[in-house]
Amino acid sequence: AQTVTQSQPEMSVQEAETVTLSCTYDTSESDYYLFWYKQPPSRQMILVIRQEAYKQQNATENRFSVNFQKAAKSFSLKISDSQLGDAAMYFCAGARSSQGNLIFGKGTKLSVKP
Amino acid sequence: SQTIHQWPATLVQPVGSPLSLECTVEGTSNPNLYWYRQAAGRGLQLLFYSVGIGQISSEVPQNLSASRPQDRQFILSSKKLLLSDSGFYLCAWSRGQPNEKLFFGSGTQLSVL
Numbered sequence: 001a002q003t004v005t006q007s008q009p010e011m012s013v014q015e016a017e018t019v020t021l022s023c024t025y026d027t028s029e030s031d032y033y034l035f036w037y038k039q040p041p042s043r044q045m046i047l048v049i050r051q052e053a054y055k056q057q058n059a060t061e062n063r064f065s066v067n068f069q070k071a072a073k074s075f076s077l078k079i080s081d082s083q084l085g086d087a088a089m090y091f092c093a094g095a096r097s098s099q100g101n102l103i104f105g106k107g108t109k110l111s112v113k114p
Numbered sequence: 115s116q117t118i119h120q121w122p123a124t125l126v127q128p129v130g131s132p133l134s135l136e137c138t139v140e141g142t143s144n145p146n147l148y149w150y151r152q153a154a155g156r157g158l159q160l161l162f163y164s165v166g167i168g169q170i171s172s173e174v175p176q177n178l179s180a181s182r183p184q185d186r187q188f189i190l191s192s193k194k195l196l197l198s199d200s201g202f203y204l205c206a207w208s209r210g211q212p213n214e215k216l217f218f219g220s221g222t223q224l225s226v227l
Binding site for chain 1 (some may be wrong): 148150155156157158159160163173202204206215216218220221
């Protein structure tokens with residue numbers, strides 16, 4: 001079985017500051033993929049970043065980066081220079097490569113204060 | 115470019131009525147297709163996925179069903195809706211396995227009264 005846990009129901013950050021959203025992914029598989037998806041008020045789900053578990057290098061997409069600690073099963077998302085448009089629900093998700101259905105966490109609601 | 119269309123955007127249905135939500139993908143062939151449900155305050159729950167025409171896998175037993183009559187068409191149905199079926203339904207597609215990027219539709223907000 002695989003589980004995705006997001007322990008922060010809500011987070012808040014000041015505009016231009018940095019915030020880190022937490023996620024843990026528990027699986028017995030050695031090969032898997034991890035994702036962060038963003039759901040703004042429009043409710044359109046958008047991929048933020050993707051990490052392959054076999055890669056040691058943490059993924060980065062502009063202001064978004066991950067801290068993947070495989071042994072600790074931790075997959076956190078760091079948002080630098082936060083912008084008002086970053087306000088959204090953020091979902092962590094994982095997929096095994098052998099049977100690849102994506103499992104989502106319950107989400108973290110991020111507010112950005114001007 | 116690839117696009118995904120999902121409709122209707124909102125739907126209010128009485129308990130016991132039937133349901134049909136449709137999703138179509140353009141600009142790609144043989145996509146993997148998915149139906150997710152997002153209940154209020156909760157994450158996304160995978161309901162069905164399909165890797166080809168007529169091939170449907172169910173993740174959660176319920177009174178919903180899915181069909182894929184054409185390569186790029188995915189339909190979510192119910193013969194009799196329950197109150198617990200209320201939620202936000204999202205269709206999605208991927209090129210291969212979901213370890214590739216998922217592309218989501220704009221969703222359908224279903225309220226069963």
